Amino acid sequence: MRALVLAAVMAAGLAGQAVAQEGDIAATIRGQMDAFLAEDPARAFTYASPGIQGLFGTPDNFARMVRDGYPMVWRPDDVRFGPLRQVDGAQLQSVYVTDAxxxxxxxxxxxxxxxGRWRIAGVRLLQAPEASV
Structure with missing residues (x-):
């Protein structure tokens, strides 16, 4: 019985950590999108991982890539978060974006x-689900 109670308490604790992690990840992604909307490339760059920062070098180069390659991220009209998955140790967050x-x-x-801080290490555009009629 004690083992069952301990297992339930541990499961609840892990579930709480997962929810907190999802919230922190969503806040990171929203924070970067808010920085893009405010046309603040320097702030948006702080949400990028060191690897991404090294790849682009400057906030302006990074902003140009996002503006030209991911306009739906640069100027999102609506943002909704889908499932968070762990694949080969990486956290992958699905995000549904509606553009202008x-x-x-x-x-x-x-x-x-x-x-202890979540950073964006890459973004991949997937096929959007078909709209239902």
Missing amino acids: DGRAHLLEYRMEQID
Whole structure:
């Protein structure tokens, strides 16, 4: 009986950690999108992982890539978070974005935790689900 109670308490604790992690990851992604909306590339760059920062070098280079390659992230009209998955040790967050023209996009954010803070290590555009009639 004691083992069952201990298992239930541990499961509840792990579930609470998972919910907190999802919230922190969503806050990181939203924070970067808010920075893009405010046209603050320096702040948006702080949400990127060191690998991404090294790849682009400057906040302006990074902002140019996002603006040109991911306009739905640069100017999202609506953002909704899908499931968070762990694959080969990486945290992958699905994000549904509607752009200013009403088109739906599905993105997958690869997240890294560095010094206790979540950072964006990559974004991949996936095929958006078909709209239902």
